[in-house]
Amino acid sequence: MGLNYQLVLWNKNKKVYDRFILLFVLLYLLLFWGITLITNSNTSLETLTIRSSGTLAILLLHIILSIGPLARINKKFLPLLYNRRHLGVSMFLIALIHGGFSIFQFHMLGDVNPIYSVFTSNLDYSSLHDFPFQVLGFLALLILFAMAATSHDFWLANLSAKTWKTLHMLVYVAYALIVSHVFLGAFQQETSPYMPVLMGIGFVVLVILHISAGIKEVKKDKQTYEASDEDWKYVCEIDEIEEDRAKIFIVDHERIAIFKYENKLSAIHNVCKHQGGPLGEGKIIDGCITCPWHGYQYLPQNGQSPPPFTEKVATYYVKIEDKKVYVLPKPLDEGTEVSPAIIES
Amino acid sequence: MVITIISFFLKVLAVYFGMGVLFGIYFLFIGATKIDPLMKNSKWIVRLLLFPGVVATWICLLPKLYKK
Numbered sequence: 001m002g003l004n005y006q007l008v009l010w011n012k013n014k015k016v017y018d019r020f021i022l023l024f025v026l027l028y029l030l031l032f033w034g035i036t037l038i039t040n041s042n043t044s045l046e047t048l049t050i051r052s053s054g055t056l057a058i059l060l061l062h063i064i065l066s067i068g069p070l071a072r073i074n075k076k077f078l079p080l081l082y083n084r085r086h087l088g089v090s091m092f093l094i095a096l097i098h099g100g101f102s103i104f105q106f107h108m109l110g111d112v113n114p115i116y117s118v119f120t121s122n123l124d125y126s127s128l129h130d131f132p133f134q135v136l137g138f139l140a141l142l143i144l145f146a147m148a149a150t151s152h153d154f155w156l157a158n159l160s161a162k163t164w165k166t167l168h169m170l171v172y173v174a175y176a177l178i179v180s181h182v183f184l185g186a187f188q189q190e191t192s193p194y195m196p197v198l199m200g201i202g203f204v205v206l207v208i209l210h211i212s213a214g215i216k217e218v219k220k221d222k223q224t225y226e227a228s229d230e231d232w233k234y235v236c237e238i239d240e241i242e243e244d245r246a247k248i249f250i251v252d253h254e255r256i257a258i259f260k261y262e263n264k265l266s267a268i269h270n271v272c273k274h275q276g277g278p279l280g281e282g283k284i285i286d287g288c289i290t291c292p293w294h295g296y297q298y299l300p301q302n303g304q305s306p307p308p309f310t311e312k313v314a315t316y317y318v319k320i321e322d323k324k325v326y327v328l329p330k331p332l333d334e335g336t337e338v339s340p341a342i343i344e345s
Numbered sequence: 346m347v348i349t350i351i352s353f354f355l356k357v358l359a360v361y362f363g364m365g366v367l368f369g370i371y372f373l374f375i376g377a378t379k380i381d382p383l384m385k386n387s388k389w390i391v392r393l394l395l396f397p398g399v400v401a402t403w404i405c406l407l408p409k410l411y412k413k
Contacts, residue, residue, distance in 0.1 A: 004383050004384075004385075004386035004387040005383055005384065005387040005391050006387075006391070007388065007390055007391055007394060115355060116351075116352075116355060119351045119354075119355065120348060120351055123347055123348070125347060145397070145401060146398075146401040146402065148397075149397035149398035149400070149401045149402075150398045150401065150402060152394065152395060152398065154381060154383075154384075154391070154395055154398075155395075155398055155402070157381060157383075158380055158381055158406065158409060159402060159405050159406075163405060167402075
């Protein structure tokens, strides 16, 4: 937040998640190497590295792509969003090991530039059976590099949110390239059906998760709230909002998060100024609304980040009548102080 | 024909990243604070961390630098 850029935005929870990532990666590599060496002791070190890093990168990519829809379907998955950035960079580094070793083993020994060799050692581009699948992996790696290299707050601020988001949505292009890389590679080299079958299952799971999350979002967006007097909109009963949490409402096409805390209600715009995270899916920590994505904080009564930080979001008037919650959907200027609605017991 | 397209693509890629490296060196020593004033109070190692991103996206930063 605000005054300078940190090398890495670490907090206690993120350190725990990063340890989990490291443990998972080491455990996976250990298991992969162990099982492969037991079943085929002639496997070379380069082949082991290429295969273990390739499969691990694909597995991590599936986990990364699942986190977004899972968090939309069930709030319990929200903490996983905290560390998606670190998981993404880890996945790129592992994919880089896979790509680097592959180029070293298959394209470095000739007198041709190894990158040129990736593209020209097999020119059967019109064949599905013999397609030079390494090219697809190389292109996917380029996209993953651009994404990993811009996974820092500096880029969000200086590429603009729209450009940054567009760049990072290319992960789906990278995924399509990787799926093709695996399937076309399997046609040529893979004797075991396990990898293509697992990849197919992963693809189907991702499609189902994205469609389910999309349906849930559309339902939420279509939900309308009855109008009351003076343009106030009824949204819910007080008891429907958990303590130190919020409910998100789409009122007149605006996403508004209404927070309940210390027997009070406050309403702010749902979108975090940092990376557009859903503030209403966060909770109140130390008296501040805390974004679930990267921990940016705002005071509930005025939508301002606590000093010395300067981020602000719009606030809304909210009132309670007969235990019913009403909101005035017209946004006030960002950072405008609004007296919270008091919950009378 | 395929070879020509591949050669052209790889040359474009090499030129793009080559210019990115040059821009990245400028970014490390001068450009960072011109592009974003918050870099003044940031540790120098942050610039090194941002270097690969500058190489990849220098073309998006160039207009921002020009405007300033």
